[in-house]
Amino acid sequence: MGLFAAGIAMQKYMQAIQEQQELVGAIANMAIEAYAMESALLRTQKLAAQHGETAVAHPIAMAQVHMASAMERIESNARKLVAAVSEGDTQRSYIAVLRRLSKHEPYNTVALRQKIAQKVIEAGKYVVV
C-alpha cells in the first residue's frame, strides 16, 4: 500500500515531491510502520522456531495487536495521500486499489489485549514469552 501510494505521488510530482512535505511525511510514516510490522513478524517467527508454536501465544498476540493498529495508520496515510494527488474517477480507482490491498480479516483485538494484559499483570512486568 505504501509503495502504491508513493508511486502515484511520484507520478504526479516527480523529483518535486521533496517539496511536498506532508506527502513525503505520509510515505515515510508508511515505510516506518511497514518496517515495524515486519520486524515484529520476524521476531515472532524466530521465537516460534526457538520455543515451538504453542509456547508463543503471547508474542503472537502482541504482534497482532500492534499490526492491527499499524494497518489503520498505514491505510489512513495512504488515503490522505490519494486524496491529495488525485480526484474524480482516477481517485475512485485508486481508492478501489487501496481497498483491495487492505482487505484482511480483522483480529479480535479486544480479546487479544485482554490476554496480553492478563499475562503482564500476572508477571508484574513486561514479559516476552
Add this chain to the structure above:
Amino acid sequence: MPKLAAGEIVGAFALSESFSGSDSLNVRTRAELSADSKYYILNGEKMWIPNAGFADLFTVFAKVEGEKFTAFLVERNFLGFAVGREEHKMGIRGSSTCPLILNDCQVPVENVLGEVGKGHLIAFNPLNVGGFKLGAGCVGSARRCIESVIGYAKQRKAFGKVIADFGLIREKLADMAAGIFTGEAMVYRTLGMVDAAIAQLQAGHDLAQVRKIIDEYAIECSIIKVWGSSSSISWWTKWCRSSAATASWRSTRRSAPTAIPVSIAFLRGPMKSIA
C-alpha cells in the same frame, strides 16, 4: 580515545546553533587560520549542547573560509571558550544542556578532526548512531515504566476493585506491551544487521568502512528514532518525567529531513532490510 572510553574524560557534540538545527550544515560559527598557521580562531555560538555542563572535550563544527564545514576538537580550558548556563528543560533534566560561546577561541590546527571541509562525515555518523540510541532508549524506558504502571494498577482501587481489573486499563497495558515488543524487535533487528555487516569486514579494516556500514543503515536508525519517540510508547512514558522530551525527539532535526530520505529510499527500494 582511551580516556573517553574509560570515562576519565567526557565528550560533547556541538553542532546546533540558535539559527541552525535541522539544517545542520548551515552553521554560522567561523574558523579562520591564524597568521602563523598554528591555530584556527573560532568565533560563534552553539545551542543545546548535551553534557556541556561537565564535558572536557567538545567536537565543535565551524566553517573555514565561510564554507568549508569542519570538525574541531575543543578542550574546555582553551582560551576564548566558555560554557553558558544550564537550560531549563521540560524533561531529561538529568542531562546537562548548555550553550557554548566561542570568542576568538584558539584551537591548534592539529585539533581538526578528519579533514577541513569534510566535517559532515564526522557529523552524520553520531547522528545516525544517536538516532538509533534515542529510539532504543525510549523502548528501554517504556519497559521500566510499564512495571511501575502495573504495580500501581494492581494496588489502586476504584468502585471496589483494583483498576487492573477494568477493561480499558487492561487495554492500555496491552498496548504498552505490544509497543515494547515491536520496538524491541526493530532495535534488535537493526543492530543485528549492522553487526552482521561489520563482522563481514576483513580484519584491519578502515574505520571509514565501518562508518559506511552505519550510513547504509541510517534509514533504519532514523526509523527507530522517529518510531520510538512518537509511538504510543512516548505517551505511556507520561508516567515518567521525560515524556515531553522523548516526544520532542520525533520533531527534532531528524524528523522532517528524515522523512525525505526515508521516503525517497522507499521509492527507490534500496532499504537494506526490505529486499
